[in-house]
Amino acid sequence: RKEVEQDPGPFNVPEGATVAFNCTYSNSASQSFFWYRQDCRKEPKLLMSVYSSGNEDGRFTAQLNRASQYISLLIRDSKLSDSATYLCVVIVLTGGGNKLTFGTGTQLKVEL
Amino acid sequence: DTGVSQDPRHKITKRGQNVTFRCDPISEHNRLYWYRQTLGQGPEFLTYFQNEAQLEKSRLLSDRFSAERPKGSFSTLEIQRTEQGDSAMYLCASSLGPAAHTGELFFGEGSRLTVL
Numbered sequence: 275r276k277e278v279e280q281d282p283g284p285f286n287v288p289e290g291a292t293v294a295f296n297c298t299y300s301n302s303a304s305q306s307f308f309w310y311r312q313d314c315r316k317e318p319k320l321l322m323s324v325y326s327s328g329n330e331d332g333r334f335t336a337q338l339n340r341a342s343q344y345i346s347l348l349i350r351d352s353k354l355s356d357s358a359t360y361l362c363v364v365i366v367l368t369g370g371g372n373k374l375t376f377g378t379g380t381q382l383k384v385e386l
Numbered sequence: 387d388t389g390v391s392q393d394p395r396h397k398i399t400k401r402g403q404n405v406t407f408r409c410d411p412i413s414e415h416n417r418l419y420w421y422r423q424t425l426g427q428g429p430e431f432l433t434y435f436q437n438e439a440q441l442e443k444s445r446l447l448s449d450r451f452s453a454e455r456p457k458g459s460f461s462t463l464e465i466q467r468t469e470q471g472d473s474a475m476y477l478c479a480s481s482l483g484p485a486a487h488t489g490e491l492f493f494g495e496g497s498r499l500t501v502l
Binding site for chain 2: 278280282306307308316317318319320323361363365368372373374375376377378379
């Protein structure tokens with residue numbers, strides 16, 4: 275089983291739609307959680323942090339469920355510019371420091 | 387440009403040859419990471435440095451792979467006796483302080499390796 279699992283998609287949605295992605299992680303010792311965005315042929319960039327209490331940034335809402343070991347990302351009122359791959363990231367504190375593990379990514383295509 | 391820079395951006399080599407990639411992190415960042423990414427997959431962790439110390443190394447990093455960060459600034463990733471399965475994008479990232487706090491890694495644009 276992979277440490278971090280995501281539905282690869284693609285999710286094809288019309289502009290203005292609401293779309294949600296889930297990500298599950300296997301290591302119960304995971305400490306911190308984030309969503310990254312990666313545009314085609316570009317490097318990943320941090321989108322937002324994920325907290326148990328939820329985190330909202332404009333049209334984006336991230337949520338963590340520690341008991342079920344999954345995190346989610348909700349995008350409201352999708353824009354064409356939201357088309358990208360969304361990567362779930364889990365951090366485990368190891369003896370050597372921090373190990374950031376990325377999921378496989380979920381591809382989103384927003385269409386007219 | 388004060389971001390993470392990687393060199394070369396593209397490398398095509400024949401199977402069995404050695405290749406070396408260089409990464410220059412953001413100057414004040416003391417943590418440096420190497421990842422490998424193939425098409426349709428997320429970045430896979432390879433190794434991690436805090437200053438010049440290599441603190442974590444993935445099982446993916448076989449004996450043919452070696453990474454260094456001799457002065458705690460730039461880093462090199464060398465692949466010896468390349469195989470076709472090594473073809474991938476090699477991404478370098480850096481962070482200021484523990485990534486667990488902010489989760490923010492600053493990635494370079496990557497070095498794409500093609501092994502023929």
